[in-house]
Amino acid sequence: MKIAFIGLGNMGSGMAANLVKNGHEVAAFDLSADALETAQANGIATYGTVREAVEGMDAVVSMLPNGDIVKSVYTGSVIGHAPRSAVLIDCSTIDVETCRTVIAKATDAGHDMVDAPVSGGIAAANGGTLTFMVGGTQEACERARPVLEAMGKAVIRAGDAGAGQxxxxxxxxxxxxxxxxxxxxxxxxxxxxxxxxxxxxxxxxxxxxxxxxxxxxxxxxxxxxxxxxxxxxxxxxxxxxxxxxxxxxxxxxxxxxxxxxxxxxxxxxxxxxxxxxxxxxxxxxxxxx
Structure with a gap:
């Protein structure tokens, strides 16, 4: 699959690298030049904007610091710029209300989207042994599953949108x-x-x-x-x-x-x-x- 990864911090860096290790083609964006350099060393293509990174992708994964940033990135740069066929997967840990708002906007735009926060920490992110707690429709969760399984040991649907959070x-x-x-x-x-x-x-x-x-x-x-x-x-x-x-x-x-x-x-x-x-x-x- 062609996957965009937004947010290459302590967790996102290892997660994106594991997508590559499992045979996916990854395009990434981060504000940190050092993070982008590390990504390139891991075989990841890097871009100067989120919009460029998500263009033509089959899936978009994000790992971002807080709900305000998640909302800004998705409403400003992902929804309407990634293909409508792309499944959207937010792995950030944010408040349930913001999560549900973003997923509703994505759904209205024709996307399948899930919230999929993680358990396991940096070592598990690097080792590909994270646990994903997933919220979204059954269809959206099944579409997200192959992407998540490339980064973790367990993918568990918790319920509808926001249930993962x-x-x-x-x-x-x-x-x-x-x-x-x-x-x-x-x-x-x-x-x-x-x-x-x-x-x-x-x-x-x-x-x-x-x-x-x-x-x-x-x-x-x-x-x-x-x-x-x-x-x-x-x-x-x-x-x-x-x-x-x-x-x-x-x-x-x-x-x-x-x-x-x-x-x-x-x-x-x-x-x-x-x-x-x-x-x-x-x-x-x-x-x-």
């Missing part, structure tokens, strides 16, 4: 809460005289085990390799977790759903970010405890 923000709210709880448990264990490795060996096979412990342990040298073993560099940045928690809290307010643990997690990550840790992996919040 809903699943993503609920998942990441749970992850943020879970990580703080894991960090609290390790710090309490330490102060009670337990060795971190011994506590891990016990909790990882007991009722307290969770992904934040067994796959992404916040304690250096314990469990599988994780950002904690690299001074909390790489992985999923604190400022991105905070973005997702803010989206979750806005959605909770709109849905009139009580999320006291989510709200407290947001507050703790806000404090952690304000202290200059925005670029560090979110598991570095253990340093605040």
């Amino acid at each position: 809903a699943a993503k923000i609920c998942n990441n709210m749970l992850l943020g809460i879970q990580m703080i709880g894991t960090c609290e448990a390790f710090k309490l264990a330490e102060r009670l005289g337990l060795d971190a490795q011994n506590f891990y060996d016990i909790a990882s096979v007991s009722s307290g085990q969770c992904w934040s412990m067994t796959s992404y342990c916040p304690v250096p040298g314990v469990g599988p390799q994780s950002p904690s073993d690299n001074d909390y560099d790489g992985g999923f940045a604190t400022n991105l977790m905070l973005k997702d928690l803010r989206l979750a809290m806005a959605a909770a307010k709109s849905a009139e759903s009580a999320t006291p643990m989510g709200e407290r997690a947001k507050e703790l990550f806000e404090d952690h970010d304000a202290d200059g840790n925005g670029g560090k992996d979110f598991s570095s919040i253990i340093r605040r405890l």
Whole structure:
């Protein structure tokens, strides 16, 4: 397939490269000259505008920072410029309302479009092992599936337009809460005289085990390799977790759903970010405890 990729940041760069590895012809756009240079080294054609990149494509994939940018890119440069036959796939994490607005505009213009936010982080983006949570009509999701499968290990339809975003923000709210709880448990264990490795060996096979412990342990040298073993560099940045928690809290307010643990997690990550840790992996919040 001929695929346009818009947004070659930490996630998008690896995702676009995996499309090439899986035999697709990729044209890309990004505002960063360095990102475009890296893309070219990965066998990706680069263009100076979004409109040029999407011309004649079978699919358009985007990975962009926020809802305002997604709306601007699609309404200003993709819809009406990409072929009507092109399936549109937004992998950004944005608010549900903006997502549904953009998909409605694309549908009115004759496009199939899905929201397909991801779980897995930079390593999974580079390794092609992302999980995609997809929202859209059954037909649109099936058209998007071959593109998404070239970048990930799992493609799951969550429901209609916006359902992918809903699943993503609920998942990441749970992850943020879970990580703080894991960090609290390790710090309490330490102060009670337990060795971190011994506590891990016990909790990882007991009722307290969770992904934040067994796959992404916040304690250096314990469990599988994780950002904690690299001074909390790489992985999923604190400022991105905070973005997702803010989206979750806005959605909770709109849905009139009580999320006291989510709200407290947001507050703790806000404090952690304000202290200059925005670029560090979110598991570095253990340093605040």
